[in-house]
Amino acid sequence: MNRLLKTLGGFLAGCMLFAACFGSATAAVPVDHQSFQEFLESFYSEAATKGISRQTYDRAFASVTEPDARVLEKAAYQAEFTTKIWDYLDARVNPLSILDGRIMAGVYGKTLADIEARFGVDASIILAIWSMETSYGAALLRTSRLHYVPQALATIAYADKRRQKFGRTQLLASLEILQAGDVNIEQLNGSWAGAMGHTQFIPTSFLAYGVDFDNDGRRDIWNSIPDALATAANLLHTNKWRTGKPWGYEVTVPVNGASLQGETKTVAQWQKLGFVRPGGAALGYLEDNAVLKMIGGDDGPGFLMLRNFFVLKRYNNSDFYALSVALLADRLAGKPAMQQLWPRPAGSLSATQKFTLQELLAEKGFYSGGIDGRIGPNSKEAIKAFQHKRGLAPDGEPSQDLLQALQQ
Numbered sequence: 001m002n003r004l005l006k007t008l009g010g011f012l013a014g015c016m017l018f019a020a021c022f023g024s025a026t027a028a029v030p031v032d033h034q035s036f037q038e039f040l041e042s043f044y045s046e047a048a049t050k051g052i053s054r055q056t057y058d059r060a061f062a063s064v065t066e067p068d069a070r071v072l073e074k075a076a077y078q079a080e081f082t083t084k085i086w087d088y089l090d091a092r093v094n095p096l097s098i099l100d101g102r103i104m105a106g107v108y109g110k111t112l113a114d115i116e117a118r119f120g121v122d123a124s125i126i127l128a129i130w131s132m133e134t135s136y137g138a139a140l141l142r143t144s145r146l147h148y149v150p151q152a153l154a155t156i157a158y159a160d161k162r163r164q165k166f167g168r169t170q171l172l173a174s175l176e177i178l179q180a181g182d183v184n185i186e187q188l189n190g191s192w193a194g195a196m197g198h199t200q201f202i203p204t205s206f207l208a209y210g211v212d213f214d215n216d217g218r219r220d221i222w223n224s225i226p227d228a229l230a231t232a233a234n235l236l237h238t239n240k241w242r243t244g245k246p247w248g249y250e251v252t253v254p255v256n257g258a259s260l261q262g263e264t265k266t267v268a269q270w271q272k273l274g275f276v277r278p279g280g281a282a283l284g285y286l287e288d289n290a291v292l293k294m295i296g297g298d299d300g301p302g303f304l305m306l307r308n309f310f311v312l313k314r315y316n317n318s319d320f321y322a323l324s325v326a327l328l329a330d331r332l333a334g335k336p337a338m339q340q341l342w343p344r345p346a347g348s349l350s351a352t353q354k355f356t357l358q359e360l361l362a363e364k365g366f367y368s369g370g371i372d373g374r375i376g377p378n379s380k381e382a383i384k385a386f387q388h389k390r391g392l393a394p395d396g397e398p399s400q401d402l403l404q405a406l407q408q
């Protein structure tokens, strides 16, 4: 379980549950010298060892005649991980995700309270995960981005040499899900690599953590918000989430403190060394172990990470991901925003300014995408078009100068 990618909506960000499962993409070449249909036929014997009936197997592939070409395209796309933490956070912890989360907290208040009571995981954490994975389900509405999971995974198993093992394992698990009747065949959809439903579980993780929280006999993370959110809570609970404890603390770093990054000490020991919370609030859980992380680099803020931060990384093994969940959850729980500034380069935009930038580009007819504060490929193309028209160097980069030019 782990996922990857940082693109547009939470949907592709949702692939995060599998980032650590595999590295870079590879060319789409059949692994053995078989046709796709031959592969599907030969794979049945393996499925049978997992108890998949011939009937289920034939049903799963009845309408599948060829590999999913879009899966191979996406598999070959290698995301460049040059994103800075502040840009990553701007796109995920912003006025929109906070507002939507507060609305969802109201709509699903009873469900969230019940989940909290059963699994001991705060409602704000569950909401933040839902936001990260599919923007509270909004990403699932973009059905053109969805893939039929058995076909997608069979494509990976058949044609993606690097991910062949992943594809085979997940394909088997997806067939088990189908056979168990948790979801109808036409709804067994997910990302190109099989991350499914509101909280984006790959099939093996679904089998391990899936919960039927609304008691209708199905673990339905595709259509049931209670099931999807409880499944996420179950993952954290099973990985020893500590109920009621924080994920960690933002701290100021004393002179030369950066050299201690990665070390584990009790909160009391860190305090003695001069690590304190900005704004003067007291540190808690003084006897708990904490790891010092400086996710924005040596010039950025410090964080003392407690156990729960590392439990969040079981969802997606990324400091960026876990910090984003943590900070969004804080805001949804009514706690203040981070107090220290990230060491952004001169001239770069704040989260709010990125929204303004998109609004201005849209007003002037250069941009027709979502106003979501995410400066992705579409926003950059719009910036280039504007720069071109104004006779500016078309670098596509958001900056204070660019914003000023737009405001004139």
Ligand SMILES: [Ca+2]
Pocket: 211, 212, 213, 214, 215, 216, 217, 218, 219, 220, 224, 227
């Ligand atoms: Ca259910």
